[in-house]
Amino acid sequence: MSTMLRNGGLLSRRTFLAGTAAALGGAAFAPVRTARAQTLSTGSAELTVVSDGMMTLPLNFTFPDAPQDELVRLLEEAGQPTDAMRPDCNVTLVRSGDRLVIFDVGAGPNFMSSTGKLMKSLEAAGVDPGEVTDVVITHAHPDHLWGLTDDFDELVFADADYHIGRTEWDFWSSSDAMSQMPEDRQTFVVGARNRFAALDGRVNFIKGGDEVLPGIEAVDTPGHTPGHLSFMVHGAEPVLIVGDAISNATVSFARPGWPTASDQDPQQGAGTRLALLDRLATDKARAIGFHFPHPGAGMVERRGNGFVYVPA
Ligand SMILES: [Zn+2]
Structure with a gap:
C-alpha cells in the first residue's frame, strides 16, 4: 500500500478511483454542523471527528496580501463572518482492528481559551483517552500539537505510540527555526520544542509514502509547514x-x-493546495479538513476557476 504514491507524494489515481466508486455509490454520512462527534466509514475503518473548539484569527493574519474587498465578498457569499476568521478545529480518530489512532491532538490548555476542548469532546463521544494506541501528527503548529501535554507537562496519551514526520521534527528542532519565524509566531517554536521534549525519544519518524499503520498512508503535503503530512485512510x-x-x-x-x-x-x-484540490475533485474522494466547518468531512467540486467545498 505504501507504493500508491507518485508525483512528489500526491495521491495516486488508483487510490482515488476506489474513492470515486464509493462516492458515486453514496456513502451514508449525515452532516451535522455542531460540535458533536461525527462518524463515517471507509468500509474497513471507522472514523470519528470530534471538536477541539474553534479559533478566532484576524482576517489580515491569514490573508494579508489578498484584495480585502474580494475576500470579504467571498466570505459574505458563503455566509461566513467577515470581521474575523473563526475556523473550527476537527480532530479525527480512526478505529481499525485493535488500534485507535488519533490525528493531531488539539491545542491543549495553553493556547486559546476557545480551543483545548478535545478531552471534553472525547468524553461526549464515549472515547476513553486511555484507549488511544497511536498519535499521528500532521504538523507542529500549536492548534495541532500543543494538546500532547496537560497542565503538568505530562503526556495526555501516556501509553500511545507517536508518529511524526522526520522533516517536520527537524525543522522545528533546527537552530534556525526561530529566525525563520515571524516575531508573532516565535512562541510556536518554543511550544513545539516543549512538546517534542515531552516525547523523550518515543517517536516513530515517518515520511510521505510510508504505511504508518495498517491501511494508513502518509502523503507529503508541504508548504503550510516544511514537513506537513496528510493521511490517506484506505478502504x-x-x-x-x-x-x-x-x-x-x-x-x-x-x-x-x-x-x-x-x-x-x-x-x-x-x-x-491546487494539486490536492484538483485530485480530490477529479476523483470525488472524501476529505476531512482540520479547519473546515465541523465536522469537516466533505467533497471538492469545481466551480469557475476554482473549487467549492461540499459537506459530505
Ligand atoms: Zn491548524
Missing part, C-alpha cells in the same frame, strides 16, 4: 485526512492560488 471508501494543506473551506477553495500567511512557504503551500 472501499477511502478518506483523506488533509490537516492544514487546505486550510479554509471558503477561500482556499474559491481562490486556491492566493498565498496565505498561515503557510510557512506561501508559494509551496499554494502549489500543494
